[in-house]
Each structure stands twice: as structure tokens, then as C-alpha cells.
Amino acid sequence: MFFEYWFMFFISIIVATIAMTFGIGGAVLFSPVFIILFPLVHVTPLDPANAFGAALLTEVAGFASGFIGYYRKKLIDFKTAKYFLMIGVPLVIVGTIIKRSINAALLTMAFAAGMLFLASYVYRMSKNTEIDTSQGMLRSIVDAEGTVHEYLVCNQSEGGLLAGIGSLTTGMISVGIGETVVSTLRGRCNLPMGVAAGTSVFVVIIVVLSSAVVDIMIAGIDAIPWTLVMFTIPGVLIGGQIGSHTSSKVSEHTAEKFLIGLFTTLSVVMGYIGLTKLGVF
Numbered sequence: 683m684f685f686e687y688w689f690m691f692f693i694s695i696i697v698a699t700i701a702m703t704f705g706i707g708g709a710v711l712f713s714p715v716f717i718i719l720f721p722l723v724h725v726t727p728l729d730p731a732n733a734f735g736a737a738l739l740t741e742v743a744g745f746a747s748g749f750i751g752y753y754r755k756k757l758i759d760f761k762t763a764k765y766f767l768m769i770g771v772p773l774v775i776v777g778t779i780i781k782r783s784i785n786a787a788l789l790t791m792a793f794a795a796g797m798l799f800l801a802s803y804v805y806r807m808s809k810n811t812e813i814d815t816s817q818g819m820l821r822s823i824v825d826a827e828g829t830v831h832e833y834l835v836c837n838q839s840e841g842g843l844l845a846g847i848g849s850l851t852t853g854m855i856s857v858g859i860g861e862t863v864v865s866t867l868r869g870r871c872n873l874p875m876g877v878a879a880g881t882s883v884f885v886v887i888i889v890v891l892s893s894a895v896v897d898i899m900i901a902g903i904d905a906i907p908w909t910l911v912m913f914t915i916p917g918v919l920i921g922g923q924i925g926s927h928t929s930s931k932v933s934e935h936t937a938e939k940f941l942i943g944l945f946t947t948l949s950v951v952m953g954y955i956g957l958t959k960l961g962v963f
Contacts, residue, residue, distance in 0.1 A: 790959060
């Protein structure tokens, strides 16, 4: 059993590096790992609700590590982040409460549907090259290296709506807030990759931490597989630092293609598992 957990330590480094590089939630990958990969290495798979909860708790540690990296590089737009958090925190709490009242098959199908939505959303954002300047304001950030990042913060009403939806689904299926926020900041407001990812990381850590605390209050502390988390958290701490340094080396076009492929693949696989649980296959 401990061999498999050590294996998860190295998997966690890879997952956190990917998550920090692209500014998405690590739970996007951790939840399928807990549900799909565990049986392949002869470990009892987690119930979807507990898998999503464990993924969020691990994500808190990984994003905390990533936050430190981005904060040191001065790549976080706190003013924009505050707007998303005012909407996101209350709705992630609602989503967490809903999660504990839905059966495993429906939760798995909800995850698959969420992945398909995110794939289509990133694709739509990648095709939308126009920036709405009617409600925007010019903002600039000077990073730790003295580079000035000037950009337009625009269409905050749409961004707030998407952040709310992403927060609700994060509470339910552990994914949504990071993916919607980073895609909105890049696709709608044309923020530089590093600033968009850094701001997304800060929003995610606060929203996810809120969900993790509420989940433990509802399901009890024993619902979290603490032995597993003891191995995944050190891994994401390492991966978080790696990812915060590699994000600036990835072009927006490459990031969009990667995310579309990732979300589509996870949607198909998790959808198949959900249908199997429902007895369709």
C-alpha cells in the first residue's frame, strides 16, 4: 500500500506542475487519478464525493506553493481577484453542500459534463480575439524583474458570472473556478499568461480552501483519506514551485490546445465510467 502512495507522490509533482503552468485547478487531474488510476495500481478507488474532497484539499497545498512563487514574481492582480472572490466563495459553499447529497454515478457524470463544457469554453475563448473596451479600464503590473505588463480589465460582469458558475461546480465536482477564471482573463481581457495564471492561482486557493473547510464540517474529518494526502501534499508543494516558473515559457496558443485536449479526454473517460455506474454498459 505504501508503495502505491509513494507512486502518488511523484504523480502529484507532475499534476501540480501542469496545474501551475496553465493556471488550472489540480483537482481536474487528481479526481480522475483517485477514481481511475487507483484500481490500475491495485488501490481501492475513492468514492467520487471523497475523491473530489481529497483532490481539493491537496489542491490547497499545491496552489499555496504556486501562490508563493507568483507573489514573489509580482504577477498577481489582487484587484481583479477580489471581484471574483466576492462571488465565488459563497457559491462554492453552496456547491459543496449539494455534492454530499448526490449519488456517485451522477457526480461522475456531472464531472464529465463539466469537462466537456470547459473544453468548449476554452475553444470559444481561443477564437474570440476581440476585447470589449466599452467597460474596461487600463491596468498595469510591474513584476519582480521590472517588466511592465499593461492590459485592459474588461467585461467584469461576464467574468463574475463565469466565476460564480465555476465556483458552484468546484464545490460539486472539484473543478471549474481556476479553469473559468484563467480562460476569462486570457481570452476576454488579454492578460499576459503569467499574470492571468498568477491571479487565477490566488482566486483558486481561497475558493478551494473555503470548499475544503465546509466539506470537512459536513462529512467529518474521517472522510478525508489522510494517509494518501500525506503523500500528495509534499508532491504538489514541489510541483507548485516548478509550475510557477514554467508558465511564462508556454505560449497562449499551446496552452489552449493542451487544455482543450485534456478536458475533452477527461470528459470521455469519466462519462464512460459514470454510464457504467448507471448500468448503461
